[in-house]
Amino acid sequence: MNVFDIIGPVMIGPSSSHTAGAVRLGRVAWQILEDKPVKAVIELSGSFAQTYKGHGTDKALIAGIMGMDSYDERIRCSLELAREQGLEYEFHEVNIPDAHPNTAHIFLYGESGKTADIQGASVGGGNILVEKINGMDVAYTGQSTTILVRHYDRPGAIAAVTNFMAYSDVNIGNFRLSRQKKGGEAIMTIEIDGAAPEGLTAQLKVLPHVISAIILKVI
Amino acid sequence: MEYLTIQELVETAEKKKMSIGAVILEDQAVQMEQSKEKLLSQMEENFRVMEKAVESGMDPELRSTSGLTGGDAWKMMQYAKKGGITGSFMTKAMARALAVSEYNAAMGKIVAAPTAGSCGIMPGCLVTMMEAHQIPREKIIEGMFTAAGFGIVIAKRASIAGAQGGCQAECGSAAAMTAAALTEIMGGTPKQAADACAMAIKNQLGLVCDPVAGLVEIPCIKRNVGGIMIAFSAADMALAGMESKIPVDEVIDAMKEVGDSMPCAMKETALGGLANTPTAKRMKEQVFGKKEA
Numbered sequence: 001m002n003v004f005d006i007i008g009p010v011m012i013g014p015s016s017s018h019t020a021g022a023v024r025l026g027r028v029a030w031q032i033l034e035d036k037p038v039k040a041v042i043e044l045s046g047s048f049a050q051t052y053k054g055h056g057t058d059k060a061l062i063a064g065i066m067g068m069d070s071y072d073e074r075i076r077c078s079l080e081l082a083r084e085q086g087l088e089y090e091f092h093e094v095n096i097p098d099a100h101p102n103t104a105h106i107f108l109y110g111e112s113g114k115t116a117d118i119q120g121a122s123v124g125g126g127n128i129l130v131e132k133i134n135g136m137d138v139a140y141t142g143q144s145t146t147i148l149v150r151h152y153d154r155p156g157a158i159a160a161v162t163n164f165m166a167y168s169d170v171n172i173g174n175f176r177l178s179r180q181k182k183g184g185e186a187i188m189t190i191e192i193d194g195a196a197p198e199g200l201t202a203q204l205k206v207l208p209h210v211i212s213a214i215i216l217k218v219i
Numbered sequence: 220m221e222y223l224t225i226q227e228l229v230e231t232a233e234k235k236k237m238s239i240g241a242v243i244l245e246d247q248a249v250q251m252e253q254s255k256e257k258l259l260s261q262m263e264e265n266f267r268v269m270e271k272a273v274e275s276g277m278d279p280e281l282r283s284t285s286g287l288t289g290g291d292a293w294k295m296m297q298y299a300k301k302g303g304i305t306g307s308f309m310t311k312a313m314a315r316a317l318a319v320s321e322y323n324a325a326m327g328k329i330v331a332a333p334t335a336g337s338c339g340i341m342p343g344c345l346v347t348m349m350e351a352h353q354i355p356r357e358k359i360i361e362g363m364f365t366a367a368g369f370g371i372v373i374a375k376r377a378s379i380a381g382a383q384g385g386c387q388a389e390c391g392s393a394a395a396m397t398a399a400a401l402t403e404i405m406g407g408t409p410k411q412a413a414d415a416c417a418m419a420i421k422n423q424l425g426l427v428c429d430p431v432a433g434l435v436e437i438p439c440i441k442r443n444v445g446g447i448m449i450a451f452s453a454a455d456m457a458l459a460g461m462e463s464k465i466p467v468d469e470v471i472d473a474m475k476e477v478g479d480s481m482p483c484a485m486k487e488t489a490l491g492g493l494a495n496t497p498t499a500k501r502m503k504e505q506v507f508g509k510k511e512a
Binding site (some may be wrong): 002003004005006007008009011013014015016019047050051053054055056059071073075076095140188 | 222243247250251258261262264265267277282284285299320323324325326327328329330331332333335336338341364366367368370371374375381397432433434435436452507
């Protein structure tokens with residue numbers, strides 16, 4: 001703990017879990033989409049569903065989906081900005097069983113047809129936990145630089161990625177694999193120490209069986 | 220430094236013949252592996268955000284997202300210009316604390332100090348000190364390091380979260396940290412800063428966290444006003460030479476004990492206290508509609 005944990009962070013009110021955390025969840029969805037979002041369908045569960053309007057959680061999520069940071073002063077008027085920029089959005093109140101009380105499930109559609117589907121929770125103090133990406137289990141917290149590699153479940157796919165990272169002198173702190181079904185699409189969640197070297201994802205993308213690779217920076 | 224006791228901060232400052240603020244700055248530069256200049260400029264940036272929030276929150280038209288609050292800071296400032304019972308120093312400080320807190324509820328940009336719910340106390344006091352007592356900016360920034368150092372100890376020994384310790388942990392900690400800073404800014408000794416911190420906490424011991432509809436608005440915004448009154452009075456008592464009969468670290472431990480024994484309904488769950496009044500329940504329905512999980 002340092003002095004800026006006590007006098008800080010600089011943030012948009014009214015509460016770190018309902019604004020900062022929500023912006024970050026939206027921002028993760030935006031990063032995964034890798035496209036200009038044109039439509040967002042957002043399901044809110046638990047306390048998020050009950051209270052999102054009073055806390056401005058809807059504005060915070062949309063701001064994140066538009067790529068804003070949690071201290072961006074435009075968060076307050078993000079819904080107007082979304083309409084101006086041609087981003088359609090809908091909010092639905094749902095009940096996701098066994099989910100953290102502040103859970104959002106975000107479906108994004110991009111201009112060039114890409115889609116992203118993430119489920120995560122705002123777990124307090126502006127911290128988040130992304131639990132599912134495109135229906136697959138992950139555990140992304142934003143505490144370390146994380147590389148998400150979507151790939152086909154084939155022999156050697158993981159070895160190719162981790163070998164390349166070893167070759168690039170990148171140390172893996174945590175590794176998690178999740179797949180939809182045997183031989184189908186799968187996702188590696190790789191937490192690394194320090195920052196990712198430049199160009200890493202571009203090089204990972206050309207490896208065999210890899211569909212996409214993105215870096216989520218520390219937030 | 221370990222930041223486990225306020226006593227450690229006081230003894231280190233006395234030994235080095237420096238203010239606690241200067242000791243904290245020096246220590247944090249080492250711990251964060253950054254230059255003192257870098258840390259000073261980052262703190263100055265935080266102070267600038269506070270000043271801007273004071274200004275932006277002073278708007279008669281300002282309303283929170285829920286529509287329940289807003290516009291009171293402006294009202295208070297108009298009144299402060301006439302002096303009021305406690306004079307324009309105190310009433311302007313009140314208006315500024317309200318401005319930052321109302322701006323927070325309206326999704327404005329603020330500095331959590333130590334939390335969003337208590338974000339008006341430090342700016343309310345510091346901006347007013349700077350104006351009324353012609354305190355140089357550098358002195359204010361150094362005071363923020365004093366405040367932060369006290370805050371770290373409080374966070375480690377007790378808590379700064381309403382959900383864990385009630386409002387005493389949020390507005391209480393903010394007032395206590397600020398009281399210590401005010402004391403050093405006015406030339407008080409490290410021991411006096413520690414006494415100011417202790418006396419501020421003692422005055423908010425037991426304060427529950429009972430936000431109406433779970434929103435950071437009612438009573439949070441007005442409790443920031445209470446916070447500045449306590450911060451100023453605690454600093455004044457310490458500067459007058461009064462001592463806390465119970466040493467500050469023991470006072471912080473008492474705050475933890477009180478927080479631990481507070482029922483869950485009084486710790487940010489919006490199930491008890493003011494949140495559980497008939498009017499609060501009506502307000503909740505007004506904001507969120509009539510569905511309940």
